[in-house]
Amino acid sequence: MSLVFDQTNATKSCRSVADIEIGSLRLTSGKILKKVKLRYELVGPPAAPVILVCHALTGNHLTVGSKEEPGWWSGLIGEQNYIDTNKFRILTFNVLGGCNGSTGPSSINPATNEMYRMTFPVITVKDIVKAQYKALQKLRINHLAGVVGGSLGGMQVMEWGLLYPKMMDKLIILAATPVLSDYGIGFNYIAESAIKNDVEWNGGEYGENQMLRGLEIARMLGMVTYRSSHLFHERFQREKQACTFSVISYLDYQGKKLTQRFDANSYLYLLGAMNYHDIGEGRGGWETGCKSFEAPILTIGYGDDLIYEPDFIQKFSKEAPNCSYHFVPTSFGHDGFLTEYEKWGNIIKEFLN
Secondary structure, eight states: OOEEEEOTTTTTOEEEEEEEEEEEEEOTTSOEEEEEEEEEEEEEOTTSOEEEEEOOTTOOSOSSBOSSSBOTTTTTEETTSSEETTTOEEEEEOOTTOSSSSSSTTSEETTTTEEOGGGSOOOOHHHHHHHHHHHHHHTTOOOBSEEEEETHHHHHHHHHHHHSTTSBSOEEEESOOSBOOHHHHHHHHHHHHHHHTOGGGGGGOOOTTOOOHHHHHHHHHHHHHTSOHHHHHHHHTTOEETTEEHHHHHHHHHHHHHHTTOOHHHHHHHHHHHHTOBTTTTTTSHHHHGGGOOSOEEEEEETTOSSSOHHHHHHHHHHSTTEEEEEEOOSSGGGGGGSOHHHHHHHHHHHHO
8 A cells, every 4th residue: 555645734634645455346247356446535633533525427536635736626625614624534535447546447457467448347336335335444444424425426425325324424415316317328428429439549449648539529528518508608708719719729628638637448437337327226216215325315406407407306305314405506507516615515514513
C-alpha cells in the first residue's frame, strides 16, 4: 500500500491517498476478478465518524483534495463546510472499473500480464459497492455515519442501503433514481456508439494516452444532456469566436479535456453499469425492493434534470421508508449536484446533524 500524506492542519484534518488490495471479488456475473485494488482518499480527524462518498461517472476518489488541487466536491466538503471535515472523516474510493488507480480495463490482467481492455468482465453497481465493502473491512471500518453520492454515486448509495442496511446511520441520494430511465439508456447508447465507431478506438486496443474523438463526442453529449437549454442560452447567447460559435468552442474544449484524464474503455464499462442499475432486480421490483431500506434517507432532485427526473425521485421517496425529498430549482440540470451548494448544502448539513 502506498500513501501520500497532506500534513496541512494535521491536528484537525489529516489527509491520505492510498491503494488497498482486497483480493478476489466474485462479480454479479459469477466471474471472479483476482487481485482487485481500489484507490481512495481519506480526509478528517482519525477518530471522527466516517462518511463514505460515492463518485459519479467521470469523477474519482479525490473528493476533498488539497489546497493546491481542490477535489471535485470541495465546494460541499471541507473544514467548516456543509459536510465538515473537522467533524467527519470523509472516505472516497475510485470505483471498480475506473481509471484513476482502481482495478479496471486499463489495469494489468494477472493471468496475461497485459491490460484487460475489453476483456475486463462486465460489472454492475452492486459489484462496485461490494468491492468498497471489502475495502472497508480491510481498513477496519465497521460502521458509517453516512453514505452520500450523486448520479452514478447515488446509484451506489441505494445499493449500499440495500446490501448492507445496518452498516450506516444515514443515506443521502442526489440526482439518482431507483432504475435508469429508457431516456438515459438511450443517451448512453449514443455515447457508446460514438466511442465504438471511432476507428482509433480499434475494439478497445487503442494506444496508451491516445485522445479519442469518440470519447470527446460522448463527453459533449453529456455536457448537453446533463445541463439545461436555459443555462446554455444564458451563458452563450449565440456569441461567436473567430469563425465559430462560443458554444461549439466550449464543447470541443470539454471533450478534449476529458480525454486527457479518462479512459474510453472505463467510460464504456461504467455506462453499462449505469444502464443495468435497477434496485428491484431480484427484489420483486423497485417499489418492493426499496421497502428494505433501514437507514433514514435524504433525496434531492434538481430542476431541468433530463436523465434523473425529479418527479421519479419524488415517487421513489414516497415509497421508501423514512425518506425525505427536496427539490432544488436550478438551470444546471443534472449537474446541479456539482454546483450552487448554497442552495442545498444546508439541507445535507441539517440531515447529518
